[in-house]
Amino acid sequence: QVQLVESGGGLVQAGGSLRLSCTTSGRTFSSYAMGWFRQAPGKEREFVAAISWRGSSTSYADSVKGRFTISKDNSKNTVYLQMNRLKPEDTAVYYCAADGDSNLQTRGYEYDYWGQGTQVTVSS
Secondary structure, three states: OOOEEEEEEEEOOOOEEEEEEEEOOOHHHHHEEEEEEEEOOOOOOOOEEEEEEOOOOOOOOOOOOOOEEEEEHHEEEEEEEEEOOOOHHOOEEEEEEEEEEOOOOOOOOOEEEEOOOOOEEEEO
């Protein structure tokens, strides 16, 4: 069993930055591909960013490309999402997820474990 705990959410003005962290339990973190997803009120969950289990490959949604950066520190069992130049449309609950079967995964239904989410609110 893998447990994921997100942190770092909050309220920020448009144009500002936040860094989300997701710390996992378990000894096999280094073997998991990790992803970030988000869900805004009244909308479906959507893919934001993913990183391969080695940390050598990444993938981003078009809406965040060039503004968000995903990274993985296997020594700390933690994955990060650095969010810059935030926009009001980035407001959502952000979830991290772990996939033990894939190298790099963008499809939410393929992920095995999910965190409880952290709220990000961007004011205009």
